[in-house]
């Protein structure tokens with residue numbers, strides 16, 4: 063373990079173009095439940111399965127029910143960034159890290175001070191009126207009664223990618239560019255089974271690919287360094 067941390071440190075020191083790709087594991091250490099883990103959000107008991115609630119069809123058809131779940135389960139405003147978020151913000155500030163690509167929608171990277179955050183699945187921090195496109199912040203939505211409405215009477219929709227919805231093409235392209243140009247790619251807290259993670263990693267052409275995850279992944283043999291350890295333990299040492 064210590065040896066692996068030393069290798070990672072050396073890679074970081076020698077790199078000036080790091081890209082970080084993170085999944086749910088980055089935020090679980092802040093207390094945010096992992097969508098897909100055994101005891102995570104998807105295995106709790108609701109009237110409807112969470113993957114149905116978090117779909118475009120459900121949002122359009124059962125908006126009130128959607129928001130009941132969303133406000134109760136997706137409110138990340140009460141959580142704080144952990145050591146991993148903070149170290150990544152520091153590395154960006156030093157000019158070494160160029161982009162954080164994340165599958166998380168909680169906004170914790172920004173809260174830790176990261177600037178270039180590419181959110182593949184959107185963010186709870188951004189919300190738009192479906193009628194006039196006016197912007198609303200997360201506080202407005204989470205503190206609203208029932209269905210959050212715009213001044214114009216339109217329904218507000220969070221800028222998160224629901225099931226059945228496509229990814230934002232510009233964010234996807236920027237992610238590909240960042241990965242393609244990086245010399246060090248750190249992939250952490252994801253099993254790499256969810257689209258588009260597995261596809262994106264294939265754009266990497268750089269020197270070192272590092273995987274940090276509790277369990278092994280099917281990409282381990284592609285990596286120059288694999289650390290099966292909690293992210294907090296790793297990032298608190300670099």
Ligand code: ZN
Pocket residue numbers: 191192193194195196212213214215216
């Ligand atoms: Zn409006």
